[in-house]
Amino acid sequence: MVSPLYTVIYVLGLILEAAVVVCVCMRRNYLAYLPVGFYMLCSAVTTIGSYFCIRQFGWGAVYRYYYYYSDATMTVLLFWVVIHFYQKALAQLQVSKYIRVGTAVLISLTALFSYVVISKNREHLTGRFVIELSQNLYFEGVVLTYVLWCVILKLKETRAQLAQLVLALGIYFAGIAVAYAIRNLFAGFADSILAWVPPIMSTWLAVAWIYTLAHVSEDTILITSQLEARVPA
Amino acid sequence: MIPSLICVGSVAVFFQWIAAYCRSILASSRRVELSDRVREVAGFRGDSVTVADFGRLLQLVRLCPERGDDHSDIRAVGAYYRALRVMNRLTSSIVPRIAAWANRECENCSYFAAVALDRRISYSRDLFTQQLGSRA
Numbered sequence: 001m002v003s004p005l006y007t008v009i010y011v012l013g014l015i016l017e018a019a020v021v022v023c024v025c026m027r028r029n030y031l032a033y034l035p036v037g038f039y040m041l042c043s044a045v046t047t048i049g050s051y052f053c054i055r056q057f058g059w060g061a062v063y064r065y066y067y068y069y070s071d072a073t074m075t076v077l078l079f080w081v082v083i084h085f086y087q088k089a090l091a092q093l094q095v096s097k098y099i100r101v102g103t104a105v106l107i108s109l110t111a112l113f114s115y116v117v118i119s120k121n122r123e124h125l126t127g128r129f130v131i132e133l134s135q136n137l138y139f140e141g142v143v144l145t146y147v148l149w150c151v152i153l154k155l156k157e158t159r160a161q162l163a164q165l166v167l168a169l170g171i172y173f174a175g176i177a178v179a180y181a182i183r184n185l186f187a188g189f190a191d192s193i194l195a196w197v198p199p200i201m202s203t204w205l206a207v208a209w210i211y212t213l214a215h216v217s218e219d220t221i222l223i224t225s226q227l228e229a230r231v232p233a
Numbered sequence: 234m235i236p237s238l239i240c241v242g243s244v245a246v247f248f249q250w251i252a253a254y255c256r257s258i259l260a261s262s263r264r265v266e267l268s269d270r271v272r273e274v275a276g277f278r279g280d281s282v283t284v285a286d287f288g289r290l291l292q293l294v295r296l297c298p299e300r301g302d303d304h305s306d307i308r309a310v311g312a313y314y315r316a317l318r319v320m321n322r323l324t325s326s327i328v329p330r331i332a333a334w335a336n337r338e339c340e341n342c343s344y345f346a347a348v349a350l351d352r353r354i355s356y357s358r359d360l361f362t363q364q365l366g367s368r369a
Contacts, residue, residue, distance in 0.1 A: 174247035
């Protein structure tokens with residue numbers, strides 16, 4: 001039986017994810033945000049899939065398999081969005097060839113790392129392993145976004161839209177990485193409030209991207225150095 | 234060991250990015266000059282908008298007709314302001330430098346609220362003018 005609270009949160013998430021896709025499609029240059037729209041579309045499909053998975057198989061092992069492995073796949077897909085932001089930020093430097101090579105190397109390394117971890121954990125592929133894998137993937141997202149944010153600050157990027165999209169993504173990655181790390185440190189937290197962090201952060205990402213795509217025009221200029229929180233000496 | 238490092242590192246950048254995100258919203262108001270009208274309505278004594286003005290300015294903003302495009306900004310800045318006030322209280326005796334930074338950020342939030350009020354007053358005046366025009 002699917003609880004009403006679960007249904008409300010997931011229906012809300014689904015509506016917001018669909019709204020991001022609509023926001024991207026309504027833009028004149030929708031191709032510039034194609035990865036964002038595609039990720040949200042896949043995320044909406046995954047959400048629908050999880051609902052039917054629960055209805056069909058309940059909250060047991062099948063759902064857990066579905067949840068963690070679809071989540072890992074979606075995180076890898078989100079790396080494509082990060083790489084797209086890299087290309088936007090570094091467009092003037094004409095280094096897209098190097099970014100593509102870097103992406104291929106990164107995804108290969110992630111796959112290799114995951115393979116090594118899986119081969120060492122054949123006995124318990126579910127349980128702690130999937131939590132550890134997700135934690136590592138999200139932390140990789142945090143590191144990638146942090147490097148991207150440093151690039152944006154270093155290049156004195158002035159596009160408010162790009163800065164806000166990247167910041168929203170960074171908050172999403174960091175929030176979930178923290179939740180997974182705490183769950184990994186303290187196994188008893190697994191079914192506590194931390195289990196609600198991923199859907200809450202997904203809602204945050206969708207809301208923040210809708211806000212940016214709908215309210216912040218591409219011409220809006222921002223002095224990104226002012227965004228650094230410098231404590232007075 | 235690794236989960237602990239991931240946890241500490243992610244918490245640090247999480248708060249850094251939240252602050253940067255809120256500052257990106259505040260930045261839109263930084264270059265806007267406040268009109269005499271809003272100074273008169275809000276009763277500013279000096280040139281600067283103080284931290285204590287935030288609550289009063291927000292109440293005045295709520296009294297004006299909604300423009301429809303600033304609601305989410307005001308909510309986000311309101312949440313940021315409350316978090317900064319808590320940080321200010323917690324750190325004022327332990328780390329005064331952070332408390333001073335939080336205070337300066339709160340002043341920016343107050344300035345943002347003043348700009349939002351100014352925009353809403355202009356909007357309500359435009360609505361009033363339109364209504365007068367349609368009656369004539």
